[in-house]
Amino acid sequence: MPESYGELLKKAVCSRLRRVLVAGGAGFIGSHLCDALLRDGVEVICVDNLSTGSYANISHLQHDSRFSLVIQDAEHELKTEKDLDAVFHVASPASPEDYMRLPIETLRAGSHVTLNLISLARANGARFLLASTSEVYGDPLEHPQPESYWGHVNPIGPRSVYDEAKRFAEALTMAYRTTHGVDTAIVRIFNTYGPRMRVNDGRAIPNFIAQALAGEDVTVAGNGRQTRSFCYIDDMVTGILAAAVSKHSGPINLGNPDERSIVDLARTVIDMCNSPSSMKFVERPTDDPTQRKPDISLAGEILGWCPSVSLETGLAYTIAWFQATARQLD
Template structure:
């Protein structure tokens, strides 16, 4: 794996990429890394869950352009495009439970439009799928061959099924239209630029701990998650884009932690005096979640490099400097007190 993403599989030059959801947490990190590697980037975002501030450091870069665009509308990008990275979607329970129809539309209509752009431009296409396609898994750890255990009519179904449909549509474009596609299944990821009020475990815990509030753990905290630092995830995604492999491919950290352990580690890392408070578990909250990353290791030579303590320290430092954690509020004006995903 090279550090410079200058070619795709078959020695095809990679000069210009489109990133949907480019102002979001993951999308903004992808834009940053692509520019670091010399790739021109067009970022599309409707700012529903993304934030232009996430890419403000690229605003004066002539090789970067941010366009306000909803991918459920028709997408038009003038000029050549070599790679389309489709990362537009609400991704946290707080967001997709509030925006269920939009979540389904961006997974279906939005994916269709992004695939259409790749087909029009003859570009490679990579879609951000999710470990949620495995649901509350009955196989552990989860390999790409596992078909999942998903409740399609539960509250989380709008996100799970949007991503499962998006995977099927991606394969249909590959098989019917010959589009060069890839599917990455992303497991829990953390790092700078996460929204403190998005309801996911790590930003919620960090915000609460820094504010001296009780740290809210869902259930008894015995449920497990495998958390990957964002730079490792981005490196794996771009390696998959470069490889020509179609996926699906799991990218995530195979080291498993209980949610209770994550909460305790956050309290220690922040030096907080916060206590842990147990709250009810959300409906269909997975009990275990850990990727089998054998395929990524064998095909890409990829493995995570940033361990949990180091990644957590970097994340806490960013939150201290960049976020008014004490004033973090949801859209209703109420201080957010979410359980952990």
């Protein structure tokens, strides 16, 4: 019987990665990435200042001898006693509430932290993977968005601290690749969701689930006709690992091209939560993108990757996690 994509990827990870550093490893995506790496037999050094990450996300890993946690800002000098095969940079506030609350820290995550981490990768001869974002495309004028699209971004708007931080991080990564020969990869992450998202994260799915489970009005920005494409966390981590063990520099879009309107998402969440909630329409944020859908042709061609978890299946897992977390807090 031919090996599955997951089995082939695990073999590639095991053969190429022995020890890695994950900056932002206590965050939503970072903690799931740590889980996957450990499952594949990789030693993981997790670095996080816990500004938006949480110890609860990685507490279950503390008894694994291959896992170590360093609580510090990745902007400061990082020393490792052993050589690294890869450095993953997933350290940044990512939700609008977080990066608007921490604007300077977000800009430093894209600049100072990127410089520090890519320098560490260079010193170790390690592969450096930058977790960039679909936000580099801004409010796109091209749809769906391919990697060749340069974007439509307001450089001084309220979202600019995140958008421009990631755009700078991409430029810095490419400069180190061309100038110093650092082995680099850039992945552009489209909206990702799943267990371990914070209730007060501020993004659509955790907001809608928390409100629906509480029987509160589900707040929809604008008329709700703006669209997004939501990728379940397991699919996203698989894509990140595939990029990490490839030879491709990117940028590579990672996301689920199943495009949904925000109002349809709200209705789906309310129905799946069996909630009495109604929708409440509120003012739409400044520079909120009208549409967002990844062209993942390159990921399919280069990585052989495509998402496999449907929105409804992923939402069911995520709702169950939110319900279980709420019971633990009661």
